Amino acid sequence: MQKYSFHYGEGFLDFSVDESQVIGELHMAETPVLDNVEEKILAALDNPIDSKPLKDLVKAGDTVCIIANDTTRVANTYVFMPLLLNYLNAQGIPDENIKILFALGTHRDMPYEEMVSEVGEEVARRVKMYNSSCKKSEDFVHLGETSFGTPVEVNKHAVEADVLIATGSVVHHFFAGFGGGRKAVLPGVASFDCVRKNHSLMLNPEAMIGQLEGNPIYDDQIEGVAMCPPTFLLNVVLNGEKEFTGIFAGNYITAHKAACDFVNKQNGVEIGEEADIVIATCGGFPKDINIYQSQKTMDNAVKAVKQGGVVILLAECREGSGSPVFDETVKTHDTLQSIEDSVRADFQIGRHKAYAVTRLMKKADFYLLSKIDDEFAKTAFFTPVHSMEEALEKAYAKMGKDAKIILMPHGSYTVPILKTK
Known part of the structure; x- marks a missing residue:
């Protein structure tokens, strides 16, 4: 035995x-655990995929909204969030111009203590944090409708910011193909009706794990997110012990696809x-x-x-x-x-x-x-x-x-x- x-x-x-x-x-495949994670994150911000470095996409005085995972999705946000804040500070963007918006999708609100546990005490002291509560209709801006009939309604904090940074982790998803990337916005900070219509496409047989191309869930999300596109993406890949194995930054579509390829192999x-x-x-x-x-x-x-x-x-x-x-x-x-x-x-x-x-x-x-x-x-x-x-x-x-x-x-x-x- x-x-x-x-x-x-x-x-x-x-x-x-x-x-x-x-x-x-x-x-999972024996993917090496990254050492010097903080250095590699900063390097990714300056050497992104299909994008200018983050420092060239922002300017002094910009307002910035950073979308972060909620408690149910592990991304080790507390590791990279202080690095992001300091990086933005160095570009002339003070803490008071930065807010964190938690991508709840249709999940319950996070109490303050959970927010702190996700981003760390230092970050929680420095910037304002908000739940994206999908049924709080006054918090959402209607941006249009996709060809699938999905009403695109995105949290006002994301829509109104000069710079929108999407963060999170990438794993397989049972009907959306993969998590991460565009999902920070839709469903992450979208309204209940928007998420409901998008997720109803899961009944299509092409809505399956590990598939992006031809997946109606993904195609609909891409259409919708194009109405409020992230300026920059920072996605991480973790192993079963919640250790960093991959860091992908840059364009919210192509950098995410690179992360998906990595996840498939891992x-x-x-x-x-x-x-x-x-x-x-x-x-x-x-x-x-x-x-x-x-x-x-x-x-x-x-x-x-x-x-x-x-x-x-x-x-x-x-x-x-x-x-x-x-x-x-x-x-x-x-x-x-x-x-x-x-x-x-x-x-x-x-x-x-x-x-x-x-x-x-x-x-x-x-x-x-x-x-x-x-x-x-x-x-x-x-x-x-x-x-x-x-x-x-x-x-x-x-x-x-x-x-x-x-x-x-x-x-x-x-x-x-x-x-x-």
């Missing part, structure tokens, strides 16, 4: 399995066959803060499990599902097909996530080890378990004592790719 220790919340869960049954332990993992049982962790807090965020790991894990198999999901979910609409949806509909039908009939944010989660359950059973109440877990079509021992016992009972196992210690990052014969 081999012992393993997987991230769970802010700690770890230990378990043991027969290593002879393990047909794969999926890790996070895509080939597997020879699908397993009977997949054991996956989201990677701990904040990746497993709620079902909303854990769904990304579920989407990856289901690519590694065979039809009718079992996924054991380690996701603390200290904030439950993360969406009252998700809760209402799973409580109202008692079949997987009913949820899908409801989304197609009336697309709503939160309901779309219920569909994204439950559609995966048509392929495999999901055993959920979390802090979620058992009854609600069952209502959301999970099988609740209270320990790894219980989860494995149930999985073996279903799939057999000699079941083949794939381990995913970085489930939110690693994307299994089945080898073609």
Whole structure:
């Protein structure tokens, strides 16, 4: 028996399995961790992709809005934000001319303490910080409509700034292709109606993980963001331990695509066959803060499990599902097909996530080890378990004592790719 220790919340869960049954332990490519990160960030600002250096795009006295990730998306913003402020100061832009706008999308507001944890105490003391609250209609400016019919409504702090800097991290995204880049603006600092219309395109079969070209979600976002384009982009790539492996700066489209190519090489993992049982962790807090965020790991894990198999999901979910609409949806509909039908009939944010989660359950059973109440877990079509021992016992009972196992210690990052014969 081999012992393993997987991230769970802010700690770890230990378990043991027969290593002879393990047909794969999926890790990202051995991408070197960057040293001298601060120096490399500053170098990227002065040597960007398809763009003038940031110092040539700003002038003394400009007002600057910097879009930053919220708590649910890890970017190590606290590392690069003070560097950005000092860099802008050196160009004659004082702190009072700079604001940070948190890209909440449709997520909940961040309390002040969370803002501080994201950017660091020094930055929080120096500049004003704002939540982009998608339903606060007075905060949004209508800029037009895309060819897809999406009303482009962007937070006034982003629209009114002389200089708009988009920051964040790049990972695979289950229907938008990849995170990062244009997503800082749409959905990051867009209105609820704007996000809802854009995300309704996820029902198109071309809206898929790892695909930008021909993806209607991406195409719509690019159209919309062109109405409020970032002056400059700073995107980072992290590994499963939240260490920097890549820094990409410059044009918000082409620099982002370079980051996506890098992520594909780092996070895509080939597997020879699908397993009977997949054991996956989201990677701990904040990746497993709620079902909303854990769904990304579920989407990856289901690519590694065979039809009718079992996924054991380690996701603390200290904030439950993360969406009252998700809760209402799973409580109202008692079949997987009913949820899908409801989304197609009336697309709503939160309901779309219920569909994204439950559609995966048509392929495999999901055993959920979390802090979620058992009854609600069952209502959301999970099988609740209270320990790894219980989860494995149930999985073996279903799939057999000699079941083949794939381990995913970085489930939110690693994307299994089945080898073609």
